[in-house]
Amino acid sequence: MNTPSSPLDDTDIQLLNLLQHDASQSNQALAERLGLSPATCHRRIKHLKDEGYIEGQVAILSPQKMADALGWGLSALVEISLDMQTQEALDAFEQRALAEDEVQQCWRVSPGPDFILVVQVKDMPAYQDLARRLFTQDSQVRNVRAFFAVKRAKFGTQWPLPPLPATRRQD
Structure with a gap:
């Protein structure tokens, strides 16, 4: 291997x-x-x-169970494009995104938008508060496209590694 x-x-x-x-x-x-x-x-x-x-x-917590227990039920995937793609502008936005607890994942991507964020918030007013802090108060943010999840069909964290050989597996 x-x-x-x-x-x-x-x-x-x-x-x-x-x-x-x-x-x-x-x-x-x-x-x-x-x-x-x-x-x-x-x-x-x-x-x-x-x-x-x-x-x-x-x-790994169950989003449905947590939503039922705490009322946190809005997941969003958010595309962010900045006006300028200088290292300083990209680093500055990334640091601001990382500082927000609601941002579960922050990816720099190419081509297309500069960032894709995975966001978990309580509800739409909480998303609007996050958007105001992270997107509208930053003069470098040119475009924001948010996609709100209606169903999580698959979620995984595993890398696709070869399985354990059958000769050693003890099920």
Whole structure:
């Protein structure tokens, strides 16, 4: 699986695959699934974290359950185009977007708009407040197109890595 230039071996790839599908597995369970000692498994996970392959481990919340419980139910994908695409203008807008808790993801893209934001807010008035702070008060923002989600058909966080070989899999 690994290429000559790849710093990851097959075991690293398999470990990442298992973790990205269920990071709540114990070190013991991961070690057993991969045929490793728990100490070796722990060292490999620590190395993958130290090298930045694993950025963090989180709980992914259900948007519907959270909306039902808290009333937060408006998701939007927002395209942003700036008047000027200088490094300073792009960096300044990006920093302002990153500072907003409602902005879940911020992507610089090309071609087309300069940014695509994934936004989660309570309701339309909350979106309008965010828009006022982030878009209308910035003289560099030329165009904003917002798309409001009506259904989430798929959501994933996993990289498409090769699956664990059947000979080691313990289901």
